[in-house]
Amino acid sequence: MYVFVRLWVLAPLWRNSCHQDTKTQAADVATRARSFGVRAIAVQADVSRFDDVRALFQRTIDEFGRVDIVVANAGIWTGDAVDDLDESKWKETIDVNLGGVYACCHFAAKIMKPQRSGCIVTVSSTAGQRGEALHSHYAASKGGVISLTKSLASELGPYGINVNCVAPGWVDTDMSADPLRRPRELEKIAAGIPLRRVATADDIAGPILFLASDLARHITGEVLNVNGGSVLCG
Numbered sequence: 687m688y689v690f691v692r693l694w695v696l697a698p699l700w701r702n703s704c705h706q707d708t709k710t711q712a713a714d715v716a717t718r719a720r721s722f723g724v725r726a727i728a729v730q731a732d733v734s735r736f737d738d739v740r741a742l743f744q745r746t747i748d749e750f751g752r753v754d755i756v757v758a759n760a761g762i763w764t765g766d767a768v769d770d771l772d773e774s775k776w777k778e779t780i781d782v783n784l785g786g787v788y789a790c791c792h793f794a795a796k797i798m799k800p801q802r803s804g805c806i807v808t809v810s811s812t813a814g815q816r817g818e819a820l821h822s823h824y825a826a827s828k829g830g831v832i833s834l835t836k837s838l839a840s841e842l843g844p845y846g847i848n849v850n851c852v853a854p855g856w857v858d859t860d861m862s863a864d865p866l867r868r869p870r871e872l873e874k875i876a877a878g879i880p881l882r883r884v885a886t887a888d889d890i891a892g893p894i895l896f897l898a899s900d901l902a903r904h905i906t907g908e909v910l911n912v913n914g915g916s917v918l919c920g
Contacts, residue, residue, distance in 0.1 A: 725750065733760045733786030734778070743793040753797045755898045758790040759809040761827075763861050765820045776823045783827035784834070791838055795847070804847040807897050808835045809890075810909065812855040812917040828853075832909055839907030848906040850897045855913030857885045880915030 712728035719726040729745050731738040746753055761783045764775060787808050798804030813821055814828025835851040842849055856875050858866055865871045866884060876882050893912045896902055911917050 733758075733789060734781040736789050739786070739789040739793055743797065747797065752801060753794060753804065754801075755805045755807070756790055756794040757807045757809070757894055757898070758787040760786050761809065761861070763821070763824050766823070767820055768822050771823060779823040780827050780830075783824065784830040787831050787834060791834070791849075795838075795842060798847050799842070799845045802846045804842075804845075805898050806838065806842075806847065806849045807894050808849070808851045809894075810835070810851050810853045812853060812911070812913050815853065815909070815911075815917055835909070836907050843906055848897075848902065850902070850905060850907065851909045852890065852893050852897065853909050853911045853913060853917065854885060854890050855879065855916040857887065857890055859887060878916055878919055879913070880919065883914065885912065885914060 709728070709730045712730070716726040716728040727745070727749055729742050731742040733739055743753065762779060764779065766772075766775065791806055791808075794804065794806055798806075808831050810831040811824070811828040812818075813825040814830075814832050817829075818825045832851055832853075835849055839849040856862060856866070856879065865875065872884070876884060890912055893910055897905065897908075897910065
């Protein structure tokens with residue numbers, strides 16, 4: 687039951703965290719989790735704001751006394767040719783997708799190192815491994831997440847902290863809803879995935895749960911591709 691509840695809670699949170707307006711959805715998930723007897727709170731934070739992330743972790747410590755698992759997943763995705771990409775859009779993407787992961791890892795490490803235990807799961811992308819035309823800012827941010835993950839795995843491992851990364855491709859979330867709702871575009875996208883389908887939030891939540899569990903206690907610094915094999919076809 688415990689594993690089921692964790693997956694059942696994690697999947698909608700993963701789906702909704704790809705969209706900025708998540709306060710209501712997160713509160714609803716927390717309420718439903720509590721119906722299973724799980725202690726849960728929902729805290730809103732802009733991960734590109736360092737003080738917001740500080741407050742998020744402080745609220746967690748105030749409520750639970752410790753932090754055992756952090757999933758750094760908040761992200762944004764927009765498209766532009768590099769010569770049309772303005773500085774503000776570049777900065778926003780880097781600040782959220784990479785800076786937000788750094789901020790979460792920063793405060794997680796402060797708590798987990800004295801505990802001598804903990805698990806951090808970051809979320810990158812196929813774009814962070816192979817690049818992506820018209821999305822250079824997104825690809826750069828997600829490539830940075832992979833390098834950050836590997837660096838922290840070796841840095842924090844001696845403190846009993848595992849740091850791993852999940853790399854999705856196309857996932858049916860609010861962030862990618864526009865192209866996925868166009869039948870011809872969806873057909874083209876699916877054709878570039880060896881498994882010939884777009885992932886659901888559940889498809890991503892399961893591997894994250896695995897990396898956050900004791901089943902993965904001897905895994906760190908890993909980039910787990912959960913993209914139907916699309917990373918092979920770029």
